[in-house]
Each structure stands twice: as C-alpha cells, then as structure tokens.
Amino acid sequence: MDLFLGSAEQGLIYGLLTIGIYISYRILNVADLTVDGSFTTGAAVSIMLTLAGHPVLGILLAAVAGALAGIVTAFLQTKLKIQPILAGILTMTALYTINLAIMGNRPNMSLLYQETIFTGIDEALGRWGELVFCLLICVVCVALVSLFLHTRLGLSVRATGDNEDMVRSSSINADLMKFIGLAVANALVALSGAVLCQYQQFTDISMGTGMVVIALASLVIGEVVFGWSKLMLAAMIIGTIIYRLIYALALQVEIPVMYMKLVTAVFVILAISYPVIVDKIKLHSQKRRTNHAIGQ
Amino acid sequence: MLSVNNITKIFNKKTVNERVALENVSLQMEPGEFITIIGGNGAGKSTLLNCIAGSYLVDEGYILLDGENITFQKEHKRARYIGRLFQDPLKGTAPNMTIEENMALAYMRTAKKPFSIGISKKDRDYIRTRLESLGLGLENRMKTKVGLLSGGQRQAITLLMATMTTPKLLLLDEHTAALDPATAEKVLELTKQIVRENTITTLMITHNIASALDCGNRTLMMEQGKIILDLQGEQRGSMTVEDVLELFRQKSNREFDNDRVLLS
Ligand SMILES: Nc1ncnc2c1ncn2[C@@H]1O[C@H](COP(=O)(O)OP(=O)(O)OP(=O)(O)O)[C@@H](O)[C@H]1O
Ligand SMILES: [Mg+2]
Numbered sequence: 001m002d003l004f005l006g007s008a009e010q011g012l013i014y015g016l017l018t019i020g021i022y023i024s025y026r027i028l029n030v031a032d033l034t035v036d037g038s039f040t041t042g043a044a045v046s047i048m049l050t051l052a053g054h055p056v057l058g059i060l061l062a063a064v065a066g067a068l069a070g071i072v073t074a075f076l077q078t079k080l081k082i083q084p085i086l087a088g089i090l091t092m093t094a095l096y097t098i099n100l101a102i103m104g105n106r107p108n109m110s111l112l113y114q115e116t117i118f119t120g121i122d123e124a125l126g127r128w129g130e131l132v133f134c135l136l137i138c139v140v141c142v143a144l145v146s147l148f149l150h151t152r153l154g155l156s157v158r159a160t161g162d163n164e165d166m167v168r169s170s171s172i173n174a175d176l177m178k179f180i181g182l183a184v185a186n187a188l189v190a191l192s193g194a195v196l197c198q199y200q201q202f203t204d205i206s207m208g209t210g211m212v213v214i215a216l217a218s219l220v221i222g223e224v225v226f227g228w229s230k231l232m233l234a235a236m237i238i239g240t241i242i243y244r245l246i247y248a249l250a251l252q253v254e255i256p257v258m259y260m261k262l263v264t265a266v267f268v269i270l271a272i273s274y275p276v277i278v279d280k281i282k283l284h285s286q287k288r289r290t291n292h293a294i295g296q
Numbered sequence: 297m298l299s300v301n302n303i304t305k306i307f308n309k310k311t312v313n314e315r316v317a318l319e320n321v322s323l324q325m326e327p328g329e330f331i332t333i334i335g336g337n338g339a340g341k342s343t344l345l346n347c348i349a350g351s352y353l354v355d356e357g358y359i360l361l362d363g364e365n366i367t368f369q370k371e372h373k374r375a376r377y378i379g380r381l382f383q384d385p386l387k388g389t390a391p392n393m394t395i396e397e398n399m400a401l402a403y404m405r406t407a408k409k410p411f412s413i414g415i416s417k418k419d420r421d422y423i424r425t426r427l428e429s430l431g432l433g434l435e436n437r438m439k440t441k442v443g444l445l446s447g448g449q450r451q452a453i454t455l456l457m458a459t460m461t462t463p464k465l466l467l468l469d470e471h472t473a474a475l476d477p478a479t480a481e482k483v484l485e486l487t488k489q490i491v492r493e494n495t496i497t498t499l500m501i502t503h504n505i506a507s508a509l510d511c512g513n514r515t516l517m518m519e520q521g522k523i524i525l526d527l528q529g530e531q532r533g534s535m536t537v538e539d540v541l542e543l544f545r546q547k548s549n550r551e552f553d554n555d556r557v558l559l560s
Contacts, residue, residue: 152400153410155393159401162390169349169388170401170457171375 005131007248011241012134013195014218016141018236020188021215023145026232028181029161030077033088035189035215037095038069039208042190043197044102047109050198055117059194066190069095070182077182078175100205110202117198130199137195141188142233148184157181210261217264218243220271297497298325298348298465303357305343305521317343319521320357328495330512332502334540336553339518341501345467348499350374361464379458379496381451381471388454391443395434395453398442399423402457426456430486448479452486459490466491468500484511505537519548 017039024032042062049058069091076087103109122129148154160167160177167174189211197203222232222239229235247260255263270277305318317340325331333341346352348359350371358367366374381388389398400415400423415423420438427435430452434445442450451471458466468487472480488511491498502508508515515532517525517540524547527535544552 150414151411152404152414155397155401155414156404156410158393158397159390162392163387165382165387166390168351168371169375169380169382171372172401173370173372 003248003252004245005127007244008241009130009134009199010196011244012131012138012237013192013199014214014244015138015237015240016188016192016195017211018215018218018222018240019141019145019233020185020192021212022219022232022236023181023185023188025216025219027149027158027161028178028185030084030178030182031088031212032070032073032182032185033085033212034069034073034091034095034182034186035088035212036208036210037092037099038066038186038189039193039211040099040203040205041065041069041095041102042193043203043207044099045190046194046197047111047203048102048104050111050114050116051109053115055115055119055198058198059117059191062194063187063191066193067183067187069190070184070186071179073186074175074179074182078178096205103203103205107206108202108204111198112201114201116201117195134195134199138237141191142237145184145188146233153180210264213261213265213268214243215240216268217271220268224271297327297329297362298323298499299360300324300344300348301357301359303347303354303359305340305347305352306355309355316521318347318354321521321523322357323516323523325497325499327497329514330491330498330500331514331516332500332508332512333516333518334502334505334508335518340521341518342469343521344518345380345469345499345501348465349378349380349467377464379463379466381454381458381466381468383470383473385447385450385454385474388457389442389450392441394439394441395427395445396420396423396438398453399426399457399460402460426460430456446479448475448483451475451483455483455486455490459494459496462494462496464497466496466498468498470501470503473503487511505540509535509537509540517544517547519544524548 017035021032021035024030024035042065045062045065046055046058049055049061072094073087073091076082076090077084080087082090100107118130118133121133125132149158156167156172157177157180159170159172160174160181164174167177193208196207218240219236220239221242222235222237224239225242226235226238250260250263251257300321300323302320302322303318304316304320307313307315307317321340321344323344333344335341343352347354350366350369350373354367358365360366361374361377390401393401396415400419403419403423424435424438427438432449432452434449434453442453445453455471471487472483475483484507487500490496498512500511502511509532513532514526514528516523516527525543527540541552
C-alpha cells in the first residue's frame, strides 16, 4: 500500500516534469536538455526559500527561475543559431555552477523540521495529505497549461513546432514562440523539482541528471496507455505514475538502483525507434518470402 | 501600391559560387492589378517573390508597399499584409493541427489579444462559411487533421488562409504545379474567384504560359535576373502561346526552357 501511495505521489510530482518535456519534445519538436539543469535549479531555489521560511514563495520563484533557464536556451537557439541540442547542453552545464551558487556552494542540503508546503495538509489529513496536495497542484497545472494551449498564443506555439515553414510565412514570430514554449516547459520542470525537494526534504546538486530520459520514458508510457483519449496532459501524468510504480516494483525485487538508468535508457531507445525496428523486420521477412518464391 | 526599385540580390557573394539572382529589377504595381510571371529555370522568379516577402533581404535597392518602406522589415511583420502560397502544398499548413485550428491561426493574423481563446464560436462559424465557399465539403471535417488531406485540399485551405483577412498583396509561387491537372485547374479557378471577389493585388508565378496569358491583366517574363518583357493591355490581349515563345527567342537568343513548362 505504501508502495502504491508513494508511487502515486511521486508520479504526480514528476508528472509536471513530463508535461514540461511534452511541451518541448512533442509540441515544439526539440529535444531540450536544459531540463537536467533546470530541474535542480527548481529544487535549489525551493530549498533555500523553504529554509528561510517561505515554502510557497520557493515554489513560485522556482518556476520563474526555470522559465529564465528556458529563455536562455531559446536565446542560444534562435538568436545565436546554436543547434537546439547543444544550446540545451550549454545552459545545463552553466546551470550546474549557478545551482551550486544558489545552494551556497553545498552539493546537498536537507530540510529537517522545517515547515514546507505539505506541513499544513499533513496535519489535517494524515497519510493522505501529501497525495491530495500533489493531486491539487497537478490539477491546477494541467488546467492552466491546457488553457494556455487553447489560446491564440498556444495555437501559435503548437504551429511553430508542427510546421516552421508555414509559421515563417505567416505573421507569427517563430523565434518568439520558441522563447515562450521553452520558458513554459522549463517553468514546469523547475516546479516539479521544487515540489519534489519539499516532498523528499532534500536537494542534491546531481538530482537532475538523467531527468530528460526519465521524462521521455514516462511520456512514451503515457502516450501508449492513455494517448487514445486525446487528453494528452492527463496521459503524461498517468504515464509518470506508471513509470514510478514500475520503478518502485523494480526496487522491491532488489534490482540495484544503478541499473535503473540503463534500463530506462534502453526502454526509451526501443520505444522511440519502435517504428524503424518494425519496418526493418517487415522488410526482412518480405525479402525472405520473395527469395523463397523465386527459388533462391 | 507595390513599388520595387532597382533591387539586386546576389547569393554567395564573393565566393566561387557567387550568383546574381536579381539584377536591378524594378516593378510598379497598381492596386488591384493581377500580374503573372513566366521564365526559364533559375530566371529569378522565386527570388523576386522571396525578396518582396522578406525571406531574403536585398543587396541593393528598396521596396515600398503602400508608400511604406518595407525593405528591411522582418518576414513575419510583412506577413501581416502579404499572403503567400508555395509550390509545395506541405509548406502552407500545420499537419498535426485540425482544419479549424489552421484556419484560426490565419484568422488571428491581425488580431492582437494573445490570451483570448483560440477558436471562439464566432470564429468557428466564420471559418465554416469560408470553407463552404470552396465547395470541397471541408466544412464538415473541421476537426480533421490537415495532414490527412490531399495536396489539392491542403493547397485550397492554404489559399483560404492567405486571404482570410484580405491581404494587400498576394504572392503565388507555382502554387498549382505539384497538383494533378484536374486539381490544379480547380485550385486555379478558386484563386481567380477569390482574387476577383476581393480585388487583391496579386503576383503569380506559373510555368503554364497559357494560364499566364489567361489569368490576370499583365504578364512579366524574366530571364537571368531581369524582367525582359512586360506585356499588358491590347498587346497582351492578342497574344498566343506561340507569340510568347517567339518573343522570348528574339529577346534572349535561345529557346524557352523550363522543365515544368506546359505549352498546351
Ligand atoms: N538560397 C539560395 N542560395 C543560393 N543560390 C540561390 C538560392 N536561391 C536561388 N538561388 C539561385 O538564384 C537563381 C534564381 O533562382 P530562382 O529560384 O529565383 O529561380 P526561378 O526563376 O524561381 O526558377 P524555377 O523556375 O526553377 O523555380 C538560380 O540560379 C538559383 O540557383
Ligand atoms: Mg521558382
């Protein structure tokens, strides 16, 4: 039971990260590696402000910091014409130093006996408090992002990822749309890191490492399991919860933690290249049949 | 209206691949004029349209639209009053968005409020009546993703999008060349109809000399980055395709060559 509860809570928190990746990877059509840095930035901002007695402000400012990171990446991509992947890597690398600076040059910090955003609701609802609160945050974020995607601005961002040629010859400023898209995506990523920090009560400078791949795995699971519904944002959250559940079960059967990243990476490779692999297999069997038919 | 003054466009300047695509080209257009442009491969037709639309900045000369200097204006800014269609039907629409979402994007061309709802009921009704005017039955498939439509259907939608809010200038670059003959005919008819109904000032590149003479009221012929012939009025009215080819021979001392040309 604790295993399910924990996975659901974490799934809801990391779900925001997955929605962020959904915006950059699926909507804007760029693999944005800023995420590995901006996730930690969110957590770093969150822990510093929580320690100073402002947990809610910590969450909000974390989102702002994430948006700024996204804006830097967008600037590198659009104005300085650096390839999207490299732009993300550069920002992520720079963020490592900045994240350390935010945490006062300490590689990890914890929050013992500090008041967090969860404190009040925990007292009121007991063991269900955290789940309810995470769910609440998720619902609010999903509603806001979904509204955004249906505004004129949101439509323009989607069009930019879908057909840049078209956008260039329409009156939409494609560069500006990338700024907005990456800012929103990384704000969500940082928000996810910020909530996670107060949930697990510590921040580690390397907690963002590999987050892109984990989020992609959750995204793929979400699309496969719930993508038919067209409620893509909800699908992202559900995908993340399932990923967390699998992760927890794997730990339960004592697969060492260090294997998990390898397993996740292989899973993402298979999931993304699945159509190519299927084509190859089909072509191979077609060749065999043809050769057989003409007697060679 | 549109005033192009001595523009020159040189690609790969000061390299071995230097190529003068436009050389001192000037063109004055009256409001409501419909100009067709013909010319061989590499004559500079597309480059001229790209310079007017702002995809390329010119190396020399200047461009005015309704008296305003747009020579250095960004492409997306010019797009507010210049509508465009390309040869490739895939270029003009977003495949993973629905018909109505695509149309709505064009509809907000002039609207400012970015946070208002993307497609209101009023927008939807307007989009439906516009789609009905195509006569292709697309008004019943407004929630279909554009990627599922045929090239001709996509080009027809792009045409509607480009003219949704009447542009000051419409630029068509062989926009029917990738379609099968019957569909091309249909899209061309729609183009003429929309241009006529809204009296849109239009520049249309075509490889079809017959339709160049048939559409619009003025025809330009380009060759090696220059406008070598400007047909209008009575002279144009009495021209046949043969006459045009003969004129080209006289002007350039060679045969008209365009790999997509249709002499029918
Ligand atoms: N982006 C570019 N970079 C370098 N050279 C270019 C570029 N675009 C066009 N050119 C060159 O400029 C010249 C004019 O090209 P343009 O596309 O305007 O010809 P066109 O008249 O449209 O021909 P077509 O009938 O084949 O479409 C050609 O020699 C072409 O190779
Ligand atoms: Mg051309």
